Amino acid sequence: xxxxxxxxxxxxxxxxxxxxxxxxxxxxxxxxxxxxxxxxxxxxxxxxxxxxxxxxxxxxxxxxxxxxxxxxxxxxxxxxxxxxxxxxxxxxxxxxxxxxxxxxxxxxxxxxx
Amino acid sequence: xxxxxxxxxxxxxxxxxxxxxxxxxxxxxxxxxxxxxxxxxxxxxxxxxxxxxxxxxxxxxxxxxxxxxxxxxxxxxxxxxxxxxxxxxxxxxxxxxxxxxxxxxxxxxxxx
Numbered sequence: 321x322x323x324x325x326x327x328x329x330x331x332x333x334x335x336x337x338x339x340x341x342x343x344x345x346x347x348x349x350x351x352x353x354x355x356x357x358x359x360x361x362x363x364x365x366x367x368x369x370x371x372x373x374x375x376x377x378x379x380x381x382x383x384x385x386x387x388x389x390x391x392x393x394x395x396x397x398x399x400x401x402x403x404x405x406x407x408x409x410x411x412x413x414x415x416x417x418x419x420x421x422x423x424x425x426x427x428x429x430x431x432x433x
Numbered sequence: 434x435x436x437x438x439x440x441x442x443x444x445x446x447x448x449x450x451x452x453x454x455x456x457x458x459x460x461x462x463x464x465x466x467x468x469x470x471x472x473x474x475x476x477x478x479x480x481x482x483x484x485x486x487x488x489x490x491x492x493x494x495x496x497x498x499x500x501x502x503x504x505x506x507x508x509x510x511x512x513x514x515x516x517x518x519x520x521x522x523x524x525x526x527x528x529x530x531x532x533x534x535x536x537x538x539x540x541x542x543x544x545x
Contacts, residue, residue: 354534363437363523363536364476407476418489419464419527419534423476 322347322412326424333398333431341393341427343408351413353391354421355384358405367393367406398431405429435459437526437537445543451512454540458505458526464488465507466534467499470521479522482507514544 325344333339345353352371356364368377370386377384381402383394393406405428409421438457446452458465466489467479478491482501499509505526511518521541525534 356536361538361541363439363525363538366533366535369533409476418481418483419466419525420478420481420489420491421466421468421476421525421534422478423468425475 322410322422324408324410324422324424326406326408326427328427329425330428331430333395333429335399335431335433336397338394338396338398340395341406341408341429343391343393343424344389345391345408345410345424346389347410347412347422349413351411353386354409354411355382355391355393356407356409358407358426364407395429398429400431400433403429403431437524437535439522439524439537439540441540442538443541443543445545446514447545448514448516450514451510452514452542453508453510454522454524454542456507456509456524456526456537458507458524459528459535462526462528462535463505464527465501465505466525466527467507467509468523468525469493470523470539471519476523479509511542516544518542519544 327342355367358364368384373388405426407426409423464483466481481489485501501507521539523539525536527534
């Protein structure tokens with residue numbers, strides 16, 4: 321069974337204080353690992369897809385990396401508007417004929433000015 | 434381009450009733466997936482439809498069902514509602530290549 325565990329559950333940062341969020345996964349063949357941002361009362365907003373170990377992607381203050389067992393979302397010099405819940409999800413290759421994501425519990429990030 | 438549209442945004446239903454939620458995917462997207470989000474269980478996969486056929490199904494009871502129409506719009510139905518069905522129901526659509534899933538804003542269902 322595919323499993324995704326995110327840590328920490330909640331993270332409080334001061335504006336400008338860089339940090340990393342962790343996503344550990346076990347999956348029977350990784351087809352893709354996804355990062356989403358979710359604001360209260362809204363649907364998840366797509367950030368990144370990573371496909372193979374060693375891959376990195378960046379967008380503004382966010383950088384996602386991938387190893388064979390985990391992914392990190394690095395946040396550099398965060399601003400209050402980065403406050404949100406960050407979700408990690410995996411898609412297994414055994415479901416190669418379909419689109420099914422297994423999500424972690426999320427990390428609730430709060431950035432104080 | 435227009436995003437994924439879910440209607441209605443909010444619903445209040447009584448235990449035992451049934452409910453139908455609607456999802457219009459991004460134009461050209463033929464895959465539509467449904468997820469249930471609750472504070473305790475997080476985001477859980479319900480089912481996926483592609484070209485009017487259910488392609489994957491999560492571990493939910495048979496009270497949860499869905500369908501997809503020829504224009505790729507999808508509906509999900511929950512019969513005999515229980516208090517525990519209160520949740521945010523999210524729909525996501527994806528392009529044929531399967532890279533990236535765009536979510537709608539969800540339907541907030543409250544069962545009283």
